[in-house]
């Protein structure tokens with residue numbers, strides 16, 4: 680089993696107890712980050728960022744599925760999570776990024792308002 684720290688990619692870690700769901704928890708020896716050892720497949724953050732960037736460009740989730748190779752359900756889940764996260768806690772004063780996020784919000788909003796799945 681190969682484990683890597685999601686923050687610093689170190690492979691040096693020790694066990695850090697069991698979560699209440701029965702998953703092994705690990706702590707990175709290098710940076711102290713703790714994380715779970717989940718069984719479901721992982722998609723690296725680069726792939727996720729690429730999918731989100733394409734979505735923000737106006738590409739449909741199903742098109743992203745073909746281009747990036749992840750399911751459109753994953754793509755839509757990430758988009759929803761991004762929006763929810765930003766809605767809960769607005770990003771710090773990085774104003775350039777706020778503009779981009781606003782554009783994505785309005786894009787996601789217009790998709791939601793449309794009923795059914797149009798041909799785009």
Ligand SMILES: [Zn+2]
Pocket residue numbers: 684685686687688689707708709710711712
């Ligand atoms: Zn680490």
